[in-house]
Amino acid sequence: MDEPRYPLSRLTSLGVGGRADRIAFPETAGELADELRRAADEDSPVRALGGGKNLLVDDAGVPGTVISLTRLRELSVSGTTVTAGAGVPTGTLVSRAVRKGLAGLLCLVGVPGTAGGAIRMNAGGAHGWIGDRVTRVRGLTAKGEPFTFGRDACAFAYRTSRLAGTFVTEIEFDLEPATDDQAARVREVYAAKRFAQPLEAATAGCMFKNPGLPCGESAGKLIDLTGLKGHVVGGARISPKHANFVENRGDATSDDIRALVRIARERVFAEFGVELDMEVEVWGREESALLVA
Numbered sequence: 001m002d003e004p005r006y007p008l009s010r011l012t013s014l015g016v017g018g019r020a021d022r023i024a025f026p027e028t029a030g031e032l033a034d035e036l037r038r039a040a041d042e043d044s045p046v047r048a049l050g051g052g053k054n055l056l057v058d059d060a061g062v063p064g065t066v067i068s069l070t071r072l073r074e075l076s077v078s079g080t081t082v083t084a085g086a087g088v089p090t091g092t093l094v095s096r097a098v099r100k101g102l103a104g105l106l107c108l109v110g111v112p113g114t115a116g117g118a119i120r121m122n123a124g125g126a127h128g129w130i131g132d133r134v135t136r137v138r139g140l141t142a143k144g145e146p147f148t149f150g151r152d153a154c155a156f157a158y159r160t161s162r163l164a165g166t167f168v169t170e171i172e173f174d175l176e177p178a179t180d181d182q183a184a185r186v187r188e189v190y191a192a193k194r195f196a197q198p199l200e201a202a203t204a205g206c207m208f209k210n211p212g213l214p215c216g217e218s219a220g221k222l223i224d225l226t227g228l229k230g231h232v233v234g235g236a237r238i239s240p241k242h243a244n245f246v247e248n249r250g251d252a253t254s255d256d257i258r259a260l261v262r263i264a265r266e267r268v269f270a271e272f273g274v275e276l277d278m279e280v281e282v283w284g285r286e287e288s289a290l291l292v293a
């Protein structure tokens with residue numbers, strides 16, 4: 001199913017972004033393969049879209065085809081093995097595991113988006129990393145070639161993996177039987193996140209990676225120390241709650257958000273000599289200019 005005139009702002013949590021030439025919503029790996037073949041035949045670029053929760057799309061839009069993987073939503077549990085389609089929402093994944101008496105997904109609590117996006121970015125932090133729970137990933141390369149990777153082949157690292165640029169269809173996780181009240185732990189972790197992060201606002205999560213390997217200092221803390229919390233450009237502002245989040249207050253443009261990214265980066269470099277790298281993926285003009293500090 002295509003909706004070629006659909007603006008990408010409606011498919012991203014930041015709520016900005018123009019149109020793609022084509023948007024496809026395959027419901028099976030076979031339909032995904034058809035889309036990739038079609039794009040290859042037309043020599044047109046293709047991009048994978050998950051929940052759109054970690055993405056800044058330019059208001060001018062992007063050329064080629066955007067393939068949303070959100071309709072790949074099968075989910076099954078067998079013993080301690082959970083198998084999820086790339087489009088299964090992270091919240092659904094966590095709650096199904098908890099209902100089945102399984103532990104190991106606290107790292108996804110309060111992380112919006114899809115299973116595919118979470119592993120592509122190796123989501124996680126204080127409660128571990130999702131890559132550590134992955135046993136197998138299936139998908140297609142942009143050329144439509146199928147692959148199956150074990151955990152090592154995924155090369156999970158801080159907020160990255162070898163899955164960038166691929167089209168993940170299905171992920172297998174190995175969890176463990178819960179030894180405590182997981183539902184209570186999930187509530188606790190969620191409450192702590194809600195206290196520290198503007199989960200209610202239109203954001204793309206943390207804008208920058210934490211600098212230093214692996215993730216030494218909090219980028220949010222550095223931006224906060226420069227006094228930029230609450231700083232506004234047009235319809236966007238640096239969150240007063242957590243300075244590594246940029247909020248769309250309703251009518252932000254992609255340029256407003258880019259301006260805040262530049263200001264935060266310049267101030268942190270001027271005051272601490274630290275270069276902040278983008279964590280959020282950028283689509284559109286100057287993709288690489290924003291991605292490389």
Ligand code: EPU
Binds near residue numbers: 207219221224
């Ligand atoms: N802090 C400030 N001011 C701020 C923000 C943070 O002083 O504006 C301080 C906090 O008080 C705390 C320290 O900095 O002492 C660390 O803050 P926090 O616990 O919020 O963690 P973080 O390093 O800023 C990372 C991840 C988050 C993840 C949290 C919790 C990155 C870039 N961020 O944030 O991930 O949720 O740990 O595990 O790695 C994301 O990637 O989108 C994201 C939200």
